[in-house]
Amino acid sequence: MISRYKQSKIGFKKTERLGIALCLLSFCSIAQNPILKLGKKDFMYAADPAAEVYNGKVYVYCSHDQDDAVSYSTMQDYLVLESDDMIHWKNHGVVLKPREYNWAQGQMNAPDVAYKDGWYYFYFPYDKTHIGVSKSRSPIGPWEEAVTDKITSIFDPTVFIDDDGQAYIYGSDNKINIGDKGRHIMGAKLKDNMIELDGPWMRLSESPVSEAVYCFKRNGIYYFMGRKGWKTGYWMADAPLPTQPYAQFKGYITREQQEAPVHMSAIEFKNQWYFFYQRGDVNQGDFHRRSACFEKMVFNPDGTIVPITYTLD
Template identity: 80%
Template sequence: MSKIYLFLSLFLLLSQLGLTQNPILKKGEEGFLYAADPAAEVYNGKVYVYCSHDVDNAVNYSTMQDYLVLESDDLVNWKNHGVVLKPREYDWADGQMNAPDVAYKDGWYYFYFPYNKTHIGVAKSRTPVGPWEEAVTDKITTIFDPTVFIDDDGQAYIFGSDTKQDIGDKGRHIMGAKLKDNMLELDGPWMRLSEETVAEAVHCFKRNEKYYFMARKGWSTSYWMADSPLPTEPYAEYKGIITKRQIDAPTHMSAIEFKGQWYYFYQRGDVNNGSFWRRSACFEKLEFNDDGTVVPIEYTLNEGIKINKPISPIK
């Protein structure tokens, strides 16, 4: 009994400290799914992580066809809602369905999902977890790995990379565009935002009036900083690499502030008997130096989230 008491006391202590263990979902748990491409959002005091879904026997990404959501109010205890959106039920959406994102505006949650890899469809719901209904009957634009950001003034932006299809300048760059108030149409052309090329997985967030862009460059996550959400003259300033080289899965990330602390969500394929095509969502604390630059991120597993010490960013 004393061992059980000690275990329970330790568990409660870790919960109070806000520590967790990666990955978020663990193989063997009821309802386990491979949750990839985590797009974390904060709604109504809770964290919702919208993920693409790798099937158990995946040997490539062609079997990606639906989406799931995870929910937590403390980042320790997670509710797995399972698959909540199956876009192939819409007669206009088919093909490979990779990384999604969700944004909230005027009473609606908008679920942006790619089909045929780069065609962007949209579903909507009155709640963060659904049920979801068609918001459009065709693609709203073409981009790879869409992410949507709403600024403090209510203006919405969509970002991605032209990895699979050139939009404007040839090459793979961070791309951005305004969205109209209806959240379903572009309000102007796509604009190139980075001098440097990227592979995929663009993400944008704002902190202390600075705009941060993250993307996969090589086998790591790189980031850029800018004074505006569409930095075209000049482009966003490249700041360097902030994660180790990761070859078990392509880096795909998002970042949120929750209860005064920033967090970095990502995926890995070296857990849950996974692989490059069977990935699991994880997260770490995200720290910043005094000048706003990002502290390099240390991946953790099983021992809980570590607090990084401020050091100079990796170049």
């Protein structure tokens, strides 16, 4: 089944190449990067953007780099950005402070949010590898404890809910011994309560992945993204837990350009796909003071992703 992802030997037709070129030209007119801008009253450093679509609006859940940060150890809370048109954004500011839970201490890295059965579940790492969960009836909170301790250990958690309602959690075993020795994309089922694993962790990739794992689905194809070295790579599969064979590495999301450590997400909103990421070379930032950005995503006829070029206003 994986063979359906391979590009035809005859290449793309001229009309297809032209269409892709026109889509690429349209990137600059859509993205308004970074989303939050230094000097504006709502400015905050917003990293690790996890974008979701709820009730016709885009919500971007971000970790929070402090204005004077010189390391990641000062990351302690989370922000939410909201838009209904991808142009005008509302910063709800800090909406969750996990350190208020006596069991959740340490730095608060990349989060993710998933919705099921009337509840929004906010997944966050603490102490780098322990995963905590809060929940709310609203996508912006207020949030309450969904657990009283870690639910599992994984590096950079992300949660995906399939069309049949089954929830999965993914991450990297970079800093945790839960599978084969090395660094891989790891995945597991979640129980209906969204806070317990329903089976063991499973290795899903052959090639190494250090962090920033993310999963989405388009046209029946499951996409996995993650950091390979300094680049954002992606894999394709025909199942949410591909083990025989593993998800197939397809290349890099971005064009040939240097990246800072990057966390990404992807959504479809009003019939257009968008890629969210972070960068530290804007807003007078650096590795520890990062800003959320986004670009349009374009797919080739075989489902592979047209490499993205970062843009700024």
